[in-house]
Amino acid sequence: MQADVVIIGAGPVGLACAIEIQRKGLSCITVDKGALVNSLTGYPTNMEFFSTPDLIEIGGHPLVSSRYKPIREEAIDYYRRVAEREELTLLLYERVLGLEGEQGALEVRTSKRTISCASVVLATGFFDQPNKLGIPGEDLPKVSHYFREAFTYTGRDVCIIGGKNSAAIAALQCHRRGARVTLVYRGPEISPKVKYWIRPDLVNRIEEGSITAHFNAHATAITKDEVQVRTTDGTVLIPNDVVLAMTGYHPDYSLFSTLGIDVDDDEAETPVFDASTHETNRPGVFIAGTVCGGRRTSRWFIENGRHHATLIAEALAERLPVCND
Numbered sequence: 673m674q675a676d677v678v679i680i681g682a683g684p685v686g687l688a689c690a691i692e693i694q695r696k697g698l699s700c701i702t703v704d705k706g707a708l709v710n711s712l713t714g715y716p717t718n719m720e721f722f723s724t725p726d727l728i729e730i731g732g733h734p735l736v737s738s739r740y741k742p743i744r745e746e747a748i749d750y751y752r753r754v755a756e757r758e759e760l761t762l763l764l765y766e767r768v769l770g771l772e773g774e775q776g777a778l779e780v781r782t783s784k785r786t787i788s789c790a791s792v793v794l795a796t797g798f799f800d801q802p803n804k805l806g807i808p809g810e811d812l813p814k815v816s817h818y819f820r821e822a823f824t825y826t827g828r829d830v831c832i833i834g835g836k837n838s839a840a841i842a843a844l845q846c847h848r849r850g851a852r853v854t855l856v857y858r859g860p861e862i863s864p865k866v867k868y869w870i871r872p873d874l875v876n877r878i879e880e881g882s883i884t885a886h887f888n889a890h891a892t893a894i895t896k897d898e899v900q901v902r903t904t905d906g907t908v909l910i911p912n913d914v915v916l917a918m919t920g921y922h923p924d925y926s927l928f929s930t931l932g933i934d935v936d937d938d939e940a941e942t943p944v945f946d947a948s949t950h951e952t953n954r955p956g957v958f959i960a961g962t963v964c965g966g967r968r969t970s971r972w973f974i975e976n977g978r979h980h981a982t983l984i985a986e987a988l989a990e991r992l993p994v995c996n997d
């Protein structure tokens with residue numbers, strides 16, 4: 673199998689890249705280790721996007737939503753229809769494992785085959801790699817780094833670790849579905865970065881006492897029935913059935929290393945790339961979307977990450993011959 677360009681990751685930004693690259697007359701194969709827009713399929717079932725529809729559109733295709741802001745299901749179906757309309761070549765449930773060769777003659781090794789190509793775009797996001805707490809009990813079955821929906825938590829003691837958007841949304845939804853929610857956050861207050869329409873709701877629930885919150889607090893161990901938390905007033909034991917550790921995510925650094933992409937020596941471990949073309953230190957290998965931010969996972973999202981597609985397509989069109997296969 674061969675193409676001018678292989679895109680690793682069929683998220684919104686990987687799809688935007690495939691569209692813009694194809695529009696330059698280059699052939700393109702997009703490979704994903706999971707479903708189409710795999711990350712979105714793992715978001716809370718009834719999530720509403722923060723962005724209005726126009727801001728998460730790709731390829732100029734209108735996203736029609738019945739609401740002011742689209743819901744998960746509308747967005748997933750939108751990206752599916754766009755991929756179909758643009759006749760993108762997709763290889764789903766196929767993980768990229770390695771990359772050999774030089775620019776112009778690269779070989780992408782997946783779990784099923786080898787694909788020859790001239791260039792590669794890495795658009796793998798970060799949603800598969802949760803930031804672990806590194807404490808005893810984290811591997812218990814009651815602990816999850818992903819929140820899907822609250823109904824299964826009715827009548828249960830749910831401890832939510834974190835204080836940003838994902839933790840705030842999970843806390844409010846669990847509380848409203850009848851769970852007893854305790855929030856544990858290492859910061860001094862609910863993060864001021866929490867969306868302006870979500871934060872006051874949560875702060876008011878904490879102030880009225882319907883959600884318990886511990887600030888400047890660190891979970892130190894999880895047992896079958898409790899979470900042990902270190903606070904400024906000493907150790908607190910929280911009765912517990914379920915832990916939602918909403919502690920963020922990070923890119924797959926082992927994949928960077930496999931692909932030969934360097935990372936900066938900064939705190940965010942940002943991958944090395946040229947901001948004008950998004951080409952990494954490995955010639956012919958480009959990077960797009962949220963993965964570009966390294967550990968700064970709020971730096972790039974769909975709204976701004978989708979524009980990487982145009983930069984990359986222009987850079988590729990200047991150097992690659994058009995493949996007529």
Ligand SMILES: Cc1cc2nc3c(=O)[nH]c(=O)nc-3n(C[C@H](O)[C@H](O)[C@H](O)COP(=O)(O)OP(=O)(O)OC[C@H]3O[C@@H](n4cnc5c(N)ncnc54)[C@H](O)[C@@H]3O)c2cc1C
Nearest residue numbers: 681683684685705710722723768796797961962973974975
């Ligand atoms: C609850 C929530 C709400 C959000 N709301 C908004 C919003 O309103 N507006 C907005 O702009 N952003 C929003 N975001 C952020 C947005 O969803 C992400 O920024 C977006 O998904 C990033 O797109 P991406 O294509 O860069 O990466 P992803 O969507 O994460 O796609 C990466 C893809 O790469 C695949 N992959 C990873 N490793 C491999 C491998 N080795 N081989 C093959 N495939 C691989 C993954 O399976 C995945 O499909 C939200 C995020 C969350 C969690």
